[in-house]
Amino acid sequence: MSEKHYAVLDIGSNSFHIVIAQKNPRNGFTIIDREKAILRLSTTTLQSTTFIKKSDIEKGVRLVKRFKDLADKYKAEMKIVATSAVREAQNKDDFISRVYAETGLTIDVIDGLQEAAYIYNAVNSLLKLNENRILCIDIGGGSTEFYIGENGETIYSTSLKIGAVRLTKKFFPDYTVKKDGVLACNYYIEGQLDLIKNDILKAGFEFAVFSSGTAKNILTLCNTLNDKKNVGVKMFELNNLQTVYKKVLGAKTVEDRMKLPGLEPGRADIIPAGVIVFSKIFYELHLHNAYFSDYALREGVLLEMIN
Numbered sequence: 001m002s003e004k005h006y007a008v009l010d011i012g013s014n015s016f017h018i019v020i021a022q023k024n025p026r027n028g029f030t031i032i033d034r035e036k037a038i039l040r041l042s043t044t045t046l047q048s049t050t051f052i053k054k055s056d057i058e059k060g061v062r063l064v065k066r067f068k069d070l071a072d073k074y075k076a077e078m079k080i081v082a083t084s085a086v087r088e089a090q091n092k093d094d095f096i097s098r099v100y101a102e103t104g105l106t107i108d109v110i111d112g113l114q115e116a117a118y119i120y121n122a123v124n125s126l127l128k129l130n131e132n133r134i135l136c137i138d139i140g141g142g143s144t145e146f147y148i149g150e151n152g153e154t155i156y157s158t159s160l161k162i163g164a165v166r167l168t169k170k171f172f173p174d175y176t177v178k179k180d181g182v183l184a185c186n187y188y189i190e191g192q193l194d195l196i197k198n199d200i201l202k203a204g205f206e207f208a209v210f211s212s213g214t215a216k217n218i219l220t221l222c223n224t225l226n227d228k229k230n231v232g233v234k235m236f237e238l239n240n241l242q243t244v245y246k247k248v249l250g251a252k253t254v255e256d257r258m259k260l261p262g263l264e265p266g267r268a269d270i271i272p273a274g275v276i277v278f279s280k281i282f283y284e285l286h287l288h289n290a291y292f293s294d295y296a297l298r299e300g301v302l303l304e305m306i307n
Contacts, residue, residue, distance in 0.1 A: 013141025084142030112159020118300030224262030
């Protein structure tokens with residue numbers, strides 16, 4: 001009898017990303033396929049409310065159908081989770097109902113604390129740090145999740161609206177790096193982190209772990225812009241991060257940033273905001289180094305489905 005397959009589609013603020021896996025004998029999983037498409041769903045109005053444009057609803061429904069076809073190819077049980085872009089949209093029900101009507105699939109809109117818990121479980125499963133107190137940080141498009149866990153228990157959890165796409169729209173709307181925008185972005189993030197940093201430092205942690213696409217691309221830049229011999233090392237170090245900060249913010253336009261070795265082309269417009277929030281978290285939480293986890297939200301949902 002063939003192993004059962006599972007599929008998780010993550011609808012984020014920056015992209016739609018599906019992973020397909022099969023269970024392995026140790027109650028874990030092996031990822032056998034994955035696919036990703038860039039689509040930024042939320043649009044902010046003058047009243048600071050967000051909605052999903054009609055054209056993006058159409059594109060989103062088409063993407064869900066495409067990914068459902070991929071899951072069906074593997075006869076996989078499929079689950080869809082959506083994060084900040086959908087949960088904050090005034091017209092999210094229009095999108096959710098369209099997806100259900102045309103695919104029969106339900107979108108599970110999760111809050112920031114649920115998202116953080118999924119991420120912690122995934123990171124813990126990958127890095128086997130169960131007996132250590134770990135701080136998980138996931139920088140998404142719309143929000144950043146912070147979670148401290150130990151022995152599978154929640155010590156601290158929160159979510160801040162300081163994602164790379166959101167900050168880009170607010171401080172770099174034309175995708176050009178300008179001094180005023182950099183200063184304003186830094187001050188804004190610092191103000192947001194002031195709300196939580198004392199709680200995090202008081203709780204304490206032995207290891208810090210970053211996850212998801214922004215962190216992954218910053219790690220690649222840390223390796224390629226500093227010492228190419230270290231490509232594949234999944235740890236951030238403060239001195240390498242400082243080099244990335246200078247190089248990325250020194251590349252004023254999208255075209256300039258596209259020339260940086262190791263930069264993912266689909267992130268050239270939002271990477272300045274991503275680097276600023278990443279660096280600010282490093283500084284405010286007094287980090288000297290941190291790990292990277294290939295597992296994050298999608299893998300956390302997979303573990304729940306399998307177990």
